[in-house]
Amino acid sequence: MNAVFVACALFAIGLYGVLVRRDLIAILASVEVMIGAPLLLLVALGARLDGGAAVESIGLLLLVLAAAEAAVGLALLVLVARVVRTTRADELVEVGER
Amino acid sequence: MSMTVLMWALAAMTLLGAADVLLTRDVMRLGLGLGTFLLGLAGYFAAFGFGLLALAEVFVYVGGVLVLVIFAVMLVHRERSGVPRLESRHDPLAAVAAVGIAALLGAALRPLAALDLGGVATGVDAVGAHLLGARLAHFELAGLLLLAALVAVVSVSGVERR
Numbered sequence: 001m002n003a004v005f006v007a008c009a010l011f012a013i014g015l016y017g018v019l020v021r022r023d024l025i026a027i028l029a030s031v032e033v034m035i036g037a038p039l040l041l042l043v044a045l046g047a048r049l050d051g052g053a054a055v056e057s058i059g060l061l062l063l064v065l066a067a068a069e070a071a072v073g074l075a076l077l078v079l080v081a082r083v084v085r086t087t088r089a090d091e092l093v094e095v096g097e098r
Numbered sequence: 099m100s101m102t103v104l105m106w107a108l109a110a111m112t113l114l115g116a117a118d119v120l121l122t123r124d125v126m127r128l129g130l131g132l133g134t135f136l137l138g139l140a141g142y143f144a145a146f147g148f149g150l151l152a153l154a155e156v157f158v159y160v161g162g163v164l165v166l167v168i169f170a171v172m173l174v175h176r177e178r179s180g181v182p183r184l185e186s187r188h189d190p191l192a193a194v195a196a197v198g199i200a201a202l203l204g205a206a207l208r209p210l211a212a213l214d215l216g217g218v219a220t221g222v223d224a225v226g227a228h229l230l231g232a233r234l235a236h237f238e239l240a241g242l243l244l245l246a247a248l249v250a251v252v253s254v255s256g257v258e259r260r
Contacts, residue, residue, distance in 0.1 A: 003142060004211035005204055006109045010135075012200030013116045019192035025125060025171060026184045029132050032163070033116045036139050040112075045210055047146035053224040057233050059143070059151045060225070063158050064240040068247035070163045074170040075251040081174040088185075 003044035011037035024080065024087045028073050035066045104145055112138030123184050125171050129164060136160050150222055 010033055017030025039062055046055030081087050115138055118131025136159045143152035229237045 002211050003105065003109075003146075004207050006112060008200045008203040008207065009113060010116050011203060012196040013113070013120050015199060016192055016196035017120045019195065020186045020188050021120075021184065022187060023184045025167070025174070026119070026128060026186075029119045029128055029167070032132060033119055033135060036112075036116075036135065040139060040142055041207070043143050043146050043148055043151065047148070053228040054232075056148050056151050056225045057228045057237075059148065060154055060229070061233070061236055061240050063151075063154055064244060067158050067163055068243055071166060072247050072250050072254070074166050075254040078170055078173050079254050087174055 003040060007037045007041040007044065010034075010040065022088050022090055024077050024089060024092075027089065028070070028077065031073070032066070032070065035062075035069070039063070039066075101145075108138050108141045108145060111135075111141065121186075125184060128184060129168055129171070132167065133160055133164050136164065150225055 014030045014032075014034030014037060017033065018027055021027050021030055039059060042055060042059060042062070046052075046059075077087060080092065084092060086092065112135055115131045115133070115135030119128055119135060122128050122131060136155065140152045140155040140160070143149075143155060
């Protein structure tokens with residue numbers, strides 16, 4: 001199957017997950033799926049357009065960005081679970097409204 | 099022929115892992131699905147000839163972020179004294195939005211997808227020269243961002259319980 005279309009499908013799966021999942025852990029995992037899609041697209045198109053070292057170095061920088069995002073997101077998740085005692089997004093909205 | 103089979107296998111692995119992340123209600127299966135998805139991505143990188151990127155994906159994501167996710171799940175589990183059930187509120191409008199955006203992306207990228215498939219061979223020395231040459235500013239910025247993320251994580255996780 002063509003990697004470009006796989007990347008499009010992955011982005012759609014991740015987006016749907018962000019929209020419909022209720023738990024912050026699952027939302028964060030869906031964001032990771034969404035981040036994986038453009039990375040795959042970059043690599044697939046880089047391979048086709050003979051990107052070489054430029055694509056690989058940009059990919060490495062994107063990995064760093066995604067890893068930093070995941071680390072900060074998980075730290076916030078643990079903090080929310082500790083303070084509010086829930087990781088469900090809809091319950092967090094209710095806590096915020098009170 | 100073998101490249102086509104490999105691409106189909108990687109597509110199946112990546113999409114099934116992502117679908118598991120989307121559909122599962124068990125938090126450990128979510129981790130397993132995420133791991134399958136990330137390994138599939140690393141397989142794609144290796145298949146296209148980006149060995150260093152594939153290795154970094156395995157080390158940083160499968161070995162780092164996934165372990166971090168499991169640690170976070172265990173911490174949350176301990177704090178809440180109960181296994182979190184991952185629920186979804188499936189919505190046709192959300193499905194239409196996701197499929198619509200995927201269709202738009204697919205239509206826009208279709209001319210590029212028709213190009214000939216061909217891997218590239220890059221060496222670590224070429225990537226290193228590129229990172230420390232043309233992309234030096236980006237490389238330094240990425241390092242600064244990682245430091246800021248580290249400080250943020252330490253700061254956030256050090257907040258006392260109210």
